[in-house]
Amino acid sequence: xxxxxxxxxxxxxxxxxxxxxxxxxxxxxxxxxxxxxxxxxxxxxxxxxxxxxxxxxxxxxxxxxxxxxxxxxxxxxxxxxxxxxxxxxxxxxxxxxxxxxxxxxxxxxxxxxxxxxxxxxxxxxxxxxxxxxxxxxxxxxxxxxxxxxxxx
Numbered sequence: 001x002x003x004x005x006x007x008x009x010x011x012x013x014x015x016x017x018x019x020x021x022x023x024x025x026x027x028x029x030x031x032x033x034x035x036x037x038x039x040x041x042x043x044x045x046x047x048x049x050x051x052x053x054x055x056x057x058x059x060x061x062x063x064x065x066x067x068x069x070x071x072x073x074x075x076x077x078x079x080x081x082x083x084x085x086x087x088x089x090x091x092x093x094x095x096x097x098x099x100x101x102x103x104x105x106x107x108x109x110x111x112x113x114x115x116x117x118x119x120x121x122x123x124x125x126x127x128x129x130x131x132x133x134x135x136x137x138x139x140x141x142x143x144x145x146x147x148x149x150x151x152x
Contacts, residue, residue, distance in 0.1 A: 008076025
């Protein structure tokens with residue numbers, strides 16, 4: 001099937017098999033490998049992207065379902081070489097260790113702040129519960145989100 005998806009502001013077109021997952025389209029067809037595949041069960045959130053501005057796990061969306069849509073990956077967050085405030089906050093507040101979950105965490109955190117610009121610590125923890133991290137214990141991730149919220 002032919003699809004046309006705007007990814008990080010760039011129009012992309014491809015002929016894909018109907019069963020191609022959006023995460024595979026992003027990684028294999030476009031070469032944007034920061035969107036990770038972590039669990040194959042939609043449990044970990046490492047593949048989180050924004051689809052028409054909404055946070056989605058791209059392993060649960062077929063590429064053909066995104067036809068005509070706009071997708072933003074973590075690679076599309078920087079502007080003119082300047083990191084997005086959430087990326088900067090994760091770096092400043094040590095919100096990552098191995099970094100595998102980080103792209104999905106950052107994308108989910110941005111969506112969270114878009115819905116609730118001033119969340120409590122508990123609201124951040126609830127808002128990120130669909131994203132798993134095996135390294136950090138979440139404290140610095142939560143602090144990163146709260147610090148970014150404080151800058152808005």
